[in-house]
Amino acid sequence: MPSARRRWTVLAVCCLSMFLVGLDTTIVNVGLPAIGRGLGVGTRDLEWIVDAYGLVLAGLLISSGALADRFGRRRVFQCGLAVFGVASLACALAPSAGLLVAARAAQGVGASMLSPVALAIVVNAMPDPKERARAIGIWASVFGLSMAIGPVTGGALLAELGWRSLFWINAPVIAAALVLSAVFVPESRAERARRLDLPGQILLTLVIGVSVGVLIEGPHIGWTSGAALAGYAGAAVATAGFVWVESRRREPLMDLRLFRHPVFSSAVLGAVALFVALNVTLLLNTLYLQHTRGWTPLAAGVATLPMAVGATACAPWAGRLVGRTGPRLPLLLAGGFITAGGLSLVRLSPHTSVLLLLAAYSLIGVGFGFGNAPITTIAVGGLPLARAGVAGAITSTARQLGSALGIALAGGLVAAAGPAELAHASRPGWLVVAACGALLLLVARVSRPKSA
Numbered sequence: 001m002p003s004a005r006r007r008w009t010v011l012a013v014c015c016l017s018m019f020l021v022g023l024d025t026t027i028v029n030v031g032l033p034a035i036g037r038g039l040g041v042g043t044r045d046l047e048w049i050v051d052a053y054g055l056v057l058a059g060l061l062i063s064s065g066a067l068a069d070r071f072g073r074r075r076v077f078q079c080g081l082a083v084f085g086v087a088s089l090a091c092a093l094a095p096s097a098g099l100l101v102a103a104r105a106a107q108g109v110g111a112s113m114l115s116p117v118a119l120a121i122v123v124n125a126m127p128d129p130k131e132r133a134r135a136i137g138i139w140a141s142v143f144g145l146s147m148a149i150g151p152v153t154g155g156a157l158l159a160e161l162g163w164r165s166l167f168w169i170n171a172p173v174i175a176a177a178l179v180l181s182a183v184f185v186p187e188s189r190a191e192r193a194r195r196l197d198l199p200g201q202i203l204l205t206l207v208i209g210v211s212v213g214v215l216i217e218g219p220h221i222g223w224t225s226g227a228a229l230a231g232y233a234g235a236a237v238a239t240a241g242f243v244w245v246e247s248r249r250r251e252p253l254m255d256l257r258l259f260r261h262p263v264f265s266s267a268v269l270g271a272v273a274l275f276v277a278l279n280v281t282l283l284l285n286t287l288y289l290q291h292t293r294g295w296t297p298l299a300a301g302v303a304t305l306p307m308a309v310g311a312t313a314c315a316p317w318a319g320r321l322v323g324r325t326g327p328r329l330p331l332l333l334a335g336g337f338i339t340a341g342g343l344s345l346v347r348l349s350p351h352t353s354v355l356l357l358l359a360a361y362s363l364i365g366v367g368f369g370f371g372n373a374p375i376t377t378i379a380v381g382g383l384p385l386a387r388a389g390v391a392g393a394i395t396s397t398a399r400q401l402g403s404a405l406g407i408a409l410a411g412g413l414v415a416a417a418g419p420a421e422l423a424h425a426s427r428p429g430w431l432v433v434a435a436c437g438a439l440l441l442l443v444a445r446v447s448r449p450k451s452a
Helices: 004-026 029-039 043-071 073-093 097-112 115-125 129-161 170-184 198-221 226-248 256-260 262-292 297-302 305-325 328-344 354-381 385-414 427-446
Strands: none
Touching: 004 043, 004 073, 004 097, 004 115, 004 129, 004 170, 004 262, 029 043, 029 097, 029 129, 029 262, 029 297, 043 073, 043 097, 043 115, 043 198, 043 385, 073 097, 073 115, 073 170, 097 115, 115 129, 115 385, 129 262, 129 297, 129 305, 129 354, 198 226, 198 385, 226 256, 256 262, 262 297, 262 328, 262 354, 262 385, 262 427, 305 328, 305 354, 328 354, 328 427, 354 385, 354 427, 385 427
């Protein structure tokens, strides 16, 4: 067994890569107005720039986890770092919105090889259950923190270097992670690797892509237009096909029998709700503060500091609570704080007090900090250790699906609103945030009283 120092060094390397994945999920948000001006595009194209990353990431996570279990986790992890790095350079150099969307999708391919694989490496490096629980808590905290501080980091970069710096910043982190993983991360594989499920992978990608695509395009093509109706039908057929195919395969991409267990299903549902709330908040905050209030990108990013502080302070606390009392209490706290934060802004106006804004963001950040660790612990505990890559992939898929849905929902609400109308148009978005908090309260009721 590796020494304690080496085990925690492995955790640090994996956390570095996960910090990058989480950061790129949200760092672009605060730069959307600047990207729109630089490339001459509107809200719909900007939504695709954000969601191209999340959609591809969500669609490929489970297959990437299975590939890592079969061909070696360190090998796939390093391949993901390389793809992510090259795609980041392509984003920084993109001359048009179409090429930027394509490069963001390529980033998603690389990131899909990092998220579940990093968690599998951590789980396999920590044989002691208590040590493993602490490591998972730290891992989840770093991922959540990276998403929360993305807007702050993005605002600072935009103020000094312009929107392309949002992607250049990845280069030194990628280089460091590649070197450190080669030196410290041991190779590992599942004792029995699963076969790849290509039909299931294609259908899952269609389900996610078509569903989110309809949400993004709906405000522009009309919710009852022929194209929208075709999208609804396509999503329904793809979903039915996915369920039919997966229920008949010996080694499915996603074992649907797991969703018969309320604890596992609630963890996945909770992950979606948590990240819908976070991404609705981040996008509405960016557009409202920069378009309606006329704030600079740096000021809009700094406004999310209370959210980042709340997430940072409460995530380790949540991990300790999970170890001591189980996931229920931190999930109750998460749901309560997020609900309160969302309800605080349902009467948002162009002149809402800055103190109220900061307080609401703080409440949502605290809720996010309390929610991420228990959801991760529940979901990973729902699958055998040998399937750690798949366990991490399912959880991460739910997170990224929530991120993509949050962006699509928030963007759809304000797509047609000018600066003066944006505050009023965003009010239903804050009700969505509150509803996500209420959903976490329901998840807490079915969570098991003790951590796995």
